[in-house]
Every structure is written in structure tokens, then in C-alpha cells.
Amino acid sequence: MRKTNKVISTLFTAGLFATIHTTQAATKSLVFCSEGSPAGFDIAQYTSGTDNDAAEPIYNRLVEFERGQTQVVPALATRWEVSADGLTYTFHLREGVKFHTSKTFTPTRDLNADDVLFTFNRMLNKEHPFRVAYPTEFPYFTSMGLDKNIKAVEKTDAMTVTFTLNHVDAAFIQNIAMNFASILSAEYAAKLMASGNVRDINQAPIGTGPFVFQRYQKDSQIRYSANKQFWDPARVKVDQLIFAINTDASVRVQKLKKNECQVTSNPRPADVEALKADPQLRVIQKPGFNLGYIAYNVRHAPLDKLQVRQALDMAVDKKAIIDAVYQGAGQLAQNAMPPTQWSYDETVKDAPYNPEKARELLRAAGVKEGTELTLWAMPVQRPYNPNAKLMAQMLQADWAKVGIKATIVSYEWGEYLKRSKNGEHDISLIGWTGDNGDPDNWLGTLYSCASIGGNNYSMWCDEKYDALIKAAIATADKDQRIGLYKEAQHYLKQQVPITPVAHSTVSQPLRASVKGFEVSPFGRNNFSGVTLAD
Structure with missing residues (x-):
């Protein structure tokens, strides 16, 4: 590991964790020892697990995978229908879903069909105004051929959206349950366009998810706060979620043992047996997909x-x-x-x-x-x-x-x-x-x-x-x-x-006090519904 990373790690341990422990006395905070810095939070741009983990707390999709499982369940869409020829998908949106409020953005309306149209049309159309203002590519969307197969995304009414395909896609529902299809706020995008701050969609994200983005310090930390207006309150069980970033697996393990983080990523195989033997910890193991x-x-x-x-x-x-x-x-x-x-x-x-x-x-x-x-x-x-x-x-x-x-x-x-x-x-x-x-x-x-x-x-x-x-x-x-x-x-x-x-x-190590954590078959770290025992 580079010397600079060691210095950051030392300062981080001395400073950030003192703050975290003080905060925990008044609020319930969960710290995840993450191994890398995300490139950004506009998740449609990225494909790595590090980027997906960092974006997961912020967003929702029309449909999502049930935690720890592979089956698709309703999310921002409560139900959907597929036409007999398999080419038309109609989604009915959930009422009353709130977008996050930040220091620079206060939404004036709930989620509606315009947000779905903005999300997908930006990926479909290279001449989309926002994409022209903020040129970027969407590797997952294109690698699955969705840019060629989605013929149109249209709203039937304010809460109903129809996707028309050029040909049958047997995995379409599974595909749009993935992170790249996270629904963005069209209203926020319009504000960024008007102010000339379009890149904030990647660095100051707004979503509908269980946690609200607070701040990000590269190679150090990401902080999120609980979304008190989340449409499924049972999934918001901690007040603060903190990603403590350190590339050294041995450092992450030591922080887990000291309760400086409660969940850690990707331990070295050589550390697993010792982690299993620690009565304050548990290690969940599953065959890797x-x-x-x-x-x-x-x-x-x-x-x-x-x-x-x-x-x-x-x-x-x-x-x-x-x-x-x-x-x-x-x-x-x-x-x-x-x-x-x-x-x-x-x-x-x-x-x-x-x-x-x-x-x-x-x-x-x-x-x-x-x-x-x-x-x-x-x-x-x-x-x-x-x-x-x-x-x-x-x-x-x-x-x-x-x-x-x-x-x-x-x-x-x-x-x-x-x-x-x-x-x-x-x-x-x-x-x-x-x-x-x-x-x-x-x-x-x-x-x-x-x-x-x-x-x-x-x-x-x-x-x-x-x-x-x-x-x-x-x-x-x-x-x-x-x-x-x-x-x-x-x-x-x-x-x-x-x-x-x-x-x-x-192998997923975590503190014994962590409740509700599910190991994803897709290798994601999802903290929706996770809490700490009192």
C-alpha cells in the first residue's frame, strides 16, 4: 500500500472514529469498512462493485431484487404487465415517493413518470439535452444492448410508464432491477441544467433510497443519513451510515475487531478462520456466484x-x-x-x-x-x-x-x-x-x-x-x-x-451485534433494513 494511504489511514483512525463513537452515543450509526473509493454516484456510468455499493443506499429502481435473493419484487413500481407478444411492459408507479432534500435542492413534487422518462431517455438518446450538457457513456446499458432494443419509453399518465421493445428480451425485468437503472429526479436535473452545475448529478446525488447522501472524501469516507421520508420506513433502522474506506484488508479486519466498523468487505482468505473464532464476530459464508x-x-x-x-x-x-x-x-x-x-x-x-x-x-x-x-x-x-x-x-x-x-x-x-x-x-x-x-x-x-x-x-x-x-x-x-x-x-x-x-x-465478516444483514448473491453490500442490537 502506498505511504499516502497509510497516512490517511492513521489520521482517519485518530479523527473520524473518535467522531463516530461520540455520535453513536446519541444516534445509531453503522460503519462499513469499504475497500475502495467510488468514481462517482451517477451509477449508470459505472459497473464496479465499489461504485454499486456506494450508490445503493441512495437510489431505488422500478423493480428490485429481494435482499439476499435473486427474485424480482416491486419497488418504485407497485405492479407491471407484459403484453402477449413480450414487447410492451407497462409499469404503475408507487404513490407518495419523496426525493431527497439536500442543501442545494428541495423537491417540489413526488416521484412521477417524468423521472422515469428522464432516467432512461438520457441513456437512450445521445442528443438528450442533459447528456449534451454532461457527456457520458452508460456501459452497462449498452453492453446489454438496451440502447438498441428499447424502442420507446412513454408515459400513459403521470403515474404510468410504458416501455416498448424492438424484440423480445427474456431478461428485461431482471436487467432493469440492476443499479444502472436507478431512477433519478428530472426536477433536480432541470435545476442543475439551469445553474450550469450538471456534474453535481454525479458528485451530489439525489435519489429516493433509504439513505440521503451527505458528503464524500476520496480514500477516506462516505457519509449518509437516514431518509426519514422513505416510502418503506421499516427498511431505515440506523440514523447514520458511514463507509470507511481503506484498501488494506488487514487494516479493515483490525477495525472490525475493535468495533471501529461493524461490517467489512472482502477479507483475506488467511484471516477467515481467526475471524470465525472471535466471539464478538460472525462470518457468513456462501458459494460465490x-x-x-x-x-x-x-x-x-x-x-x-x-x-x-x-x-x-x-x-x-x-x-x-x-x-x-x-x-x-x-x-x-x-x-x-x-x-x-x-x-x-x-x-x-x-x-x-x-x-x-x-x-x-x-x-x-x-x-x-x-x-x-x-x-x-x-x-x-x-x-x-x-x-x-x-x-x-x-x-x-x-x-x-x-x-x-x-x-x-x-x-x-x-x-x-x-x-x-x-x-x-x-x-x-x-x-x-x-x-x-x-x-x-x-x-x-x-x-x-x-x-x-x-x-x-x-x-x-x-x-x-x-x-x-x-x-x-x-x-x-x-x-x-x-x-x-x-x-x-x-x-x-x-x-x-x-x-x-x-x-x-x-466470506462476509461482521459484528455479532449487526442484525438483518443479507449476503447478496450478486456481491452487493446493501444496508437497507440493517440495524445494530442495543
């Missing part, structure tokens, strides 16, 4: 050659990596999504580990001994990769055995993601935790042509593959979808845009 993998940028030579990708793939000693990096909490991955995802094909298998064969393939591809490639290592811990630096060092050694010189590169997390999405890397360590329980969230979101610039870190675009996943999402027949997705899995495996490494068990 995740994948840690190596992404090869096929736009960079020599990775544009299939033989080269095959060689690097078979030169990876996965077993050694899983033993060292995951320390008992990882399962070997062979496919491009986890075995718990429906439509997973168990017949997809790895090429055998074979450094000698890898050398032969590299020679046949004309790759010279000592060829240099950059290998990007994530700066944060994730369940799908608890120690990217160590994994990178082991890959560096594996590939050195076959004549490839890998130079390890890293950046601050937000910068890492931004540069990776721009395709600046040769090879990157990355991963994914499923967001909605549908196979398209893996096979479409991560590897499709549309997801280049979003979550497709391999920059891989293949017409045959794309045709398979497009056909799969365009039918409601589950058996037909399974067949198409299985064919896509085999084809992707043959083309090697990625090397799957591991799926991991998720």
Missing part, C-alpha cells in the same frame, strides 16, 4: 492470434494459483460463468496444463523468445480474486517458462477500470459477480461485441458468438435458450478470449 479470470486483449499483437492465446492459457498452473491465492476458498474454473448459473455446460473443459506444448504453439505463431507483454493486476481484493498481485506474480513466472516476459502494471481501482475498458492493457486480471441471475449477464455482458468499452476487457467481437447470444436472449423458451447458451460456451472456450481461473466462496 462469481468468476476470476484472465482477459487477453485481442486487439494487441500477438494476442490477436488464437495460437498465442491457447499457449498462454495452457501455460497457467491453475492449481498452484488457487492453492496460493484462494487458500481453500477457491474452486477451479473451466467455463466462462459459474456452475450455479442455469444453462452452465459441464462438458466444457480446460486444455491440459502443458508448458512444452505452449512453447511449440508460440514458436508456430512466430512469437520470439522474450516477447514482452503487460499484465495488469487489480489493486483491490475481490471474492473472485483476493490477491491479484500474487496471482500476477505467479502468472509472470508461468509465462516466463514459455518465453514470455510479463511486466506487471497496476493503477488505482477507478483508473484501472477506465484504462482497461479503453483497451490499454495487453492482459488484465479481472472478474465478475453475477448481477441478475440470467445467463446473458455473463455471456452477453462480458463477451459480446456490444460490451466492448464496457465489461468486455478482451475487446473480443465474434459474429458467430454474437449471433448465438442474441438468439438466446430473444426467446422466452428456456430450453431453447439453454441450447443456444451451451453452444456459445463451447465456441467461446475454443476461441480463448479469456482464461477462467477460479470461483470462490464468499
Whole structure:
């Protein structure tokens, strides 16, 4: 960890936590030890877990996932209907939903259809006035093809909104339950336009969620206060929610033990048993709906050659990596999504580990001994990769055995993601935790042509593959979808845009006093309905 981070950590412990403990005497505060700084709070712009966690307290969607589950339940829409042809979705909005009040904004009305239209039309239309004033991209929205498939978003009346699609999207309801579809205030956006402060939509967010954004200090803290006007009061059980940011997993664990935070993110596998033994703590463990993998940028030579990708793939000693990096909490991955995802094909298998064969393939591809490639290592811990630096060092050694010189590169997390999405890397360590329980969230979101610039870190675009996943999402027949997705899995495996490494068990440490916390199958930290025992 950089020295500057250590200084921040020391000052943070001495100053912020003294304030927190004083506050707790008068109010009920919950502190979450978070591992990274969000890039912003206009969540439609971002895809990482860090960004999603930071935005989650602020917003709601039309529909949402039940906490700790994968099923969709009503939220800002109380009910919806789907037309017989599967192309029209009609949502009936909840009455009396209040937007947050801040120092610079006081809403004059409740949520209505105009807010839904603003939220989605900004993503759909590059000429939307707000998007022209504040140019940005929406990687998740586009990577799932929603920018092409949503034909129109219209209001039937003040509290009814209709979405018309160009073709059937079997995962549409699951997709709009995700964070990128969080509903924004059209009234707030209009005020920002009038004042020339459009970027405040990202740094001074307004939503309808259970907590109101107060302030953010990068690499230090995010503060939220309880939304006393929240439409479901039972979900607001603490007065203050505080994200205490520290990139060092060992520091986060020590703060948890000292009750300086009550929930922490992503412990190191080596710390889990000691955490389980502490009577003041508990550790919730669940099979991870995740994948840690190596992404090869096929736009960079020599990775544009299939033989080269095959060689690097078979030169990876996965077993050694899983033993060292995951320390008992990882399962070997062979496919491009986890075995718990429906439509997973168990017949997809790895090429055998074979450094000698890898050398032969590299020679046949004309790759010279000592060829240099950059290998990007994530700066944060994730369940799908608890120690990217160590994994990178082991890959560096594996590939050195076959004549490839890998130079390890890293950046601050937000910068890492931004540069990776721009395709600046040769090879990157990355991963994914499923967001909605549908196979398209893996096979479409991560590897499709549309997801280049979003979550497709391999920059891989293949017409045959794309045709398979497009056909799969365009039918409601589950058996037909399974067949198409299985064919896509085999084809992707043959083309090697990625090397799957591991799926991991998720371990969630928290104080025994924390009540109501649910481990999300999608890897999110959600504090709606969470409280502390008296």
C-alpha cells in the first residue's frame, strides 16, 4: 500500500472514529469498512462493485431484487404487465415517493413518470439535452444492448410508464432491477441544467433510497443519513451510515475487531478462520456466484492470434494459483460463468496444463523468445480474486517458462477500470459477480461485441458468438435458450478470449451485534433494513 494511504489511514483512525463513537452515543450509526473509493454516484456510468455499493443506499429502481435473493419484487413500481407478444411492459408507479432534500435542492413534487422518462431517455438518446450538457457513456446499458432494443419509453399518465421493445428480451425485468437503472429526479436535473452545475448529478446525488447522501472524501469516507421520508420506513433502522474506506484488508479486519466498523468487505482468505473464532464476530459464508479470470486483449499483437492465446492459457498452473491465492476458498474454473448459473455446460473443459506444448504453439505463431507483454493486476481484493498481485506474480513466472516476459502494471481501482475498458492493457486480471441471475449477464455482458468499452476487457467481437447470444436472449423458451447458451460456451472456450481461473466462496465478516444483514448473491453490500442490537 502506498505511504499516502497509510497516512490517511492513521489520521482517519485518530479523527473520524473518535467522531463516530461520540455520535453513536446519541444516534445509531453503522460503519462499513469499504475497500475502495467510488468514481462517482451517477451509477449508470459505472459497473464496479465499489461504485454499486456506494450508490445503493441512495437510489431505488422500478423493480428490485429481494435482499439476499435473486427474485424480482416491486419497488418504485407497485405492479407491471407484459403484453402477449413480450414487447410492451407497462409499469404503475408507487404513490407518495419523496426525493431527497439536500442543501442545494428541495423537491417540489413526488416521484412521477417524468423521472422515469428522464432516467432512461438520457441513456437512450445521445442528443438528450442533459447528456449534451454532461457527456457520458452508460456501459452497462449498452453492453446489454438496451440502447438498441428499447424502442420507446412513454408515459400513459403521470403515474404510468410504458416501455416498448424492438424484440423480445427474456431478461428485461431482471436487467432493469440492476443499479444502472436507478431512477433519478428530472426536477433536480432541470435545476442543475439551469445553474450550469450538471456534474453535481454525479458528485451530489439525489435519489429516493433509504439513505440521503451527505458528503464524500476520496480514500477516506462516505457519509449518509437516514431518509426519514422513505416510502418503506421499516427498511431505515440506523440514523447514520458511514463507509470507511481503506484498501488494506488487514487494516479493515483490525477495525472490525475493535468495533471501529461493524461490517467489512472482502477479507483475506488467511484471516477467515481467526475471524470465525472471535466471539464478538460472525462470518457468513456462501458459494460465490462469481468468476476470476484472465482477459487477453485481442486487439494487441500477438494476442490477436488464437495460437498465442491457447499457449498462454495452457501455460497457467491453475492449481498452484488457487492453492496460493484462494487458500481453500477457491474452486477451479473451466467455463466462462459459474456452475450455479442455469444453462452452465459441464462438458466444457480446460486444455491440459502443458508448458512444452505452449512453447511449440508460440514458436508456430512466430512469437520470439522474450516477447514482452503487460499484465495488469487489480489493486483491490475481490471474492473472485483476493490477491491479484500474487496471482500476477505467479502468472509472470508461468509465462516466463514459455518465453514470455510479463511486466506487471497496476493503477488505482477507478483508473484501472477506465484504462482497461479503453483497451490499454495487453492482459488484465479481472472478474465478475453475477448481477441478475440470467445467463446473458455473463455471456452477453462480458463477451459480446456490444460490451466492448464496457465489461468486455478482451475487446473480443465474434459474429458467430454474437449471433448465438442474441438468439438466446430473444426467446422466452428456456430450453431453447439453454441450447443456444451451451453452444456459445463451447465456441467461446475454443476461441480463448479469456482464461477462467477460479470461483470462490464468499466470506462476509461482521459484528455479532449487526442484525438483518443479507449476503447478496450478486456481491452487493446493501444496508437497507440493517440495524445494530442495543
